[in-house]
Every structure is written in C-alpha cells, then in structure tokens.
Amino acid sequence: MHKKLFIPGPIEVREDVLSKMSTPMIGHRSKDASNLQRDITNNLKKLFYTENEILLSTSSGTGLMEAAVRCCTKERAAIFSIGSFGDRWHEMAVSNGIEADLFKSESGSITRPEMVDEVLTTGKYDLVTITHNETSTGVMNPIDEISKVIKKYPDVIFCVDAVSSAGGVKIETDVLGIDICITSSQKALGLPPGLSMCTISERAAEKARLVKNRGYYLDLVLLYDTIKKKDYQYPSTPNLSLMFALNYQLKLIMKEGLENRFKRHLAMAEYTRSWAKKNFALFADEKHASVTLTTVDNIRHISVKELNEELGRRGFAISNGYGQLKEKTFRIAHMADLTLDDVKELLLNIDEILSIE
Numbered sequence: 001m002h003k004k005l006f007i008p009g010p011i012e013v014r015e016d017v018l019s020k021m022s023t024p025m026i027g028h029r030s031k032d033a034s035n036l037q038r039d040i041t042n043n044l045k046k047l048f049y050t051e052n053e054i055l056l057s058t059s060s061g062t063g064l065m066e067a068a069v070r071c072c073t074k075e076r077a078a079i080f081s082i083g084s085f086g087d088r089w090h091e092m093a094v095s096n097g098i099e100a101d102l103f104k105s106e107s108g109s110i111t112r113p114e115m116v117d118e119v120l121t122t123g124k125y126d127l128v129t130i131t132h133n134e135t136s137t138g139v140m141n142p143i144d145e146i147s148k149v150i151k152k153y154p155d156v157i158f159c160v161d162a163v164s165s166a167g168g169v170k171i172e173t174d175v176l177g178i179d180i181c182i183t184s185s186q187k188a189l190g191l192p193p194g195l196s197m198c199t200i201s202e203r204a205a206e207k208a209r210l211v212k213n214r215g216y217y218l219d220l221v222l223l224y225d226t227i228k229k230k231d232y233q234y235p236s237t238p239n240l241s242l243m244f245a246l247n248y249q250l251k252l253i254m255k256e257g258l259e260n261r262f263k264r265h266l267a268m269a270e271y272t273r274s275w276a277k278k279n280f281a282l283f284a285d286e287k288h289a290s291v292t293l294t295t296v297d298n299i300r301h302i303s304v305k306e307l308n309e310e311l312g313r314r315g316f317a318i319s320n321g322y323g324q325l326k327e328k329t330f331r332i333a334h335m336a337d338l339t340l341d342d343v344k345e346l347l348l349n350i351d352e353i354l355s356i357e
C-alpha cells in the first residue's frame, strides 16, 4: 500500500505531476529543450520574486549548496547554522578547502540578526550562508530581519538554503537582496527528487569569476554562461524528465496562485501547531515555527517508531526526529500539494492510535 508522505522530503507527489516524468525524450540541444528551460525560468522567477537568472542542476539541493560556497567564496565564508543542514554547509566548505567559520545557534533557536552583524562587521568574510527553514528542528529563520543586516555589507555574497521552504512560503529574493537562493524539487515544490534550482545574481556570477578551482559539474560560472550563450541550455545533459514535470507543476502552482498557495501552507501549519500544543508541545518557539513542517516535542514519551508503524498500516508516513532529536521529537511535514483535509485526516488517525480524546 502506498503511504501518503507527510515527511519533509520526498513529499507526496500528485499523480498527474508524476506522469509527466514519462514524457517522450527530446534532444537536450533542441529548440524544444531551450523552450522548456525558458518556460521554467519564467515561472521560477515569479516564484522567487526575482529578476535574476535561474539555474537548474541535476543534483539534489546539496549540489547547489556546495556550488554556492565553493564558487563564490574568495576570502572566507561565514556559515550560520541552526541545525544539521546549516552544519552540512560548513562541512561542504571545509571539504572543498574553502576557508569558513561556523556560527551555530542552540538547537531550536534562530540565527539572531545581531549575531550576523557582529560577525560581518569584522570584515573577514565575503560570503554568508543562512538556512531559511531548518528541517531538522522545524525552525524558520527571520529572513527579513537578517537580510536588513546583511544589506549593510554590500560586498558580501548572500546565499540562502530555501530547500524546504521555497514554494510554500513567500521569499522575495530581490527585496531581501539574496544573491543565491537554493531549493530542491522534492520538498515544497511537490516533485520527485533529483533536481535543484537556484537564483543567481549577476554580482554572484562576477564574484565567482574571480575564484579559482570552481570544479566543473557544479561550476556556477559555466552554468550561468551556458544558459546565457546557448539559448537556455546546459553544459551537460540535464534531467529532462524532471524538467517536464517541473514545467507542468509550475503551471499548476501559478494557476493556484502564489498567495493562495502560501495561505494554504500557513493554514496547514496553524492547524498542526494547535494540535501539537493541545496534545504535546511545540519544539520551536511558536514565533519562529516553520510553515512547511511542524516539529512536535514528544513530552508524552510515546514511541514514535511504533506510531509511525501503525500509521504505515493505515497508509500514512511521518518523520521521526532528526539525528539526536530522534524519539524526542517527531516531524509532520505539511507542504507542496497536501491540503488542510489531508492534515486533518492524518491527525485524526494519530489521535485514534494514541487514544487521544
């Protein structure tokens, strides 16, 4: 039996979106391929509220995160982390030989804007990374306030991991001054895994030209220049099947309307949070709770593993806590094309299993 996925990636994918993956192939150097990428770009620009260029990578989001820190750091990167995905960005920098420092907040907390200011005011850093939505803890950073601080340092390249938020939450890339905003196909966009996308400012591309040893497959300059010079095509063969599905899904997203989509996500989040507060507790401070997933503090000490096994028999899957938070928390994703009714159905089943009145 198929389990409906309430896990923070891969998320549940609509049947009609899935079926677009079996569209017959086209040549990746054909006019059709250029048109496909151009359509995708136009809609992704709307989704990211940007005039900047859009790049796709046939890798999951981690690929573009690695690309950003490797290609655009000339001096030193300031990596702000509020959990596992922030930590990972630091590991990527270090393993690529990039000078980088990790500034970590306590688990469950945000990156405080004052912290970013203190770090950048040293003048040591030319790139900063921020996790918008930390999927390991269910915390959403106050990106508006953080971006106001970063704007005081116009020479610093501003990179954002929006992997588990873009498409579910409004991110006004250009208003916020984000140079590289990254997401993956399998989260709030509601597609299978295997493709990632980012916005890239001209400033970031120019900066990258000054950096040596950018690698090849994930060289942002090569991707950027090829898109510009070769009529929206890629240096190597892209994942056309996912591009067909992405193009179709973006049209559905525009039909729903971005504002409506963000409202639907917020309604699912609010419902899940109030359920969590009534029956357990929220792991994150509610002010900074994620809109795309809820991390529930397991104060009743239920067995999350057993709950999930029983949910599985009923056709649902949720996520255990991440890493050290396993069994101490559990995570319910409410993103992409899931609806408030889907969320209500899931929570009713959890109530039944745990005999919650």
Ligand SMILES: *Cc1c(COP(=O)(O)O)cnc(C)c1O
Binding pocket: 008, 009, 060, 061, 062, 063, 085, 131, 133, 134, 135, 161, 162, 163, 164, 184, 185, 196
């Ligand atoms: C899932 C996730 C990633 C990793 O993305 P992949 O597409 O799995 O490489 C990075 N950051 C956040 C916040 C995520 O949720």
